[in-house]
Amino acid sequence: MMVKWLLLTIAALLAAEVAALVAIASVIGLPQALVLMVATSLAGVAVLRHPGRTRIKRLHEAVTKKGIGGLEATGDAFLTIAAGFLLLVPGFITDAGGLLLLLPPVRSWIARRFQRVMQRKPPGPPDVIDLERDQWNRTPDRQIDGSRRPGGPS
Numbered sequence: 010m011m012v013k014w015l016l017l018t019i020a021a022l023l024a025a026e027v028a029a030l031v032a033i034a035s036v037i038g039l040p041q042a043l044v045l046m047v048a049t050s051l052a053g054v055a056v057l058r059h060p061g062r063t064r065i066k067r068l069h070e071a072v073t074k075k076g077i078g079g080l081e082a083t084g085d086a087f088l089t090i091a092a093g094f095l096l097l098v099p100g101f102i103t104d105a106g107g108l109l110l111l112l113p114p115v116r117s118w119i120a121r122r123f124q125r126v127m128q129r130k131p132p133g134p135p136d137v138i139d140l141e142r143d144q145w146n147r148t149p150d151r152q153i154d155g156s157r158r159p160g161g162p163s
Contacts, residue, residue, distance in 0.1 A: 026100035033101055049104040053096025056089065056111070088116045 034042040067086050088110050095107030109115050 022102065026102050029101040046099050046101070049096050050099055053093050053098075053107060056093035056096060085116055085120060088119060
């Protein structure tokens with residue numbers, strides 16, 4: 010089900026990118042629109058190459074050492090890398106998203122939202138309850154109606 014929605018989203022983005030290219034090309038001309046698209050892709054390479062290289066290294070170290078908590082701590086680096094990838098992908102809509110992610114206020118707003126989502130506790134009882142060693146003990150499987158429970162000792 011999730012794959013279906015992902016494919017539909019990609020198809021919708023592709024259709025929107027083609028429509029945006031046609032609209033921009035009708036205003037500034039097709040050669041200029043293509044040059045602009047190549048220029049933004051080169052800007053994406055520059056973002057990933059220069060500041061992105063050190064940020065990719067910091068992000069990798071933080072995530073491997075701290076897991077998802079490391080992603081929270083290096084949200085700015087992650088969003089800058091995402092901006093570079095969005096600029097690298099040809100298309101004006103993804104370029105607009107990449108340019109927005111390069112703005113510090115947008116990155117900080119997204120990072121704050123991500124932190125709120127990560128700190129939110131799920132409703133209902135927890136799936137796992139941690140007990141201290143003296144708070145539990147093993148008991149043998151009980152027999153019900155003279156039959157053994159599945160998975161118990163034979």
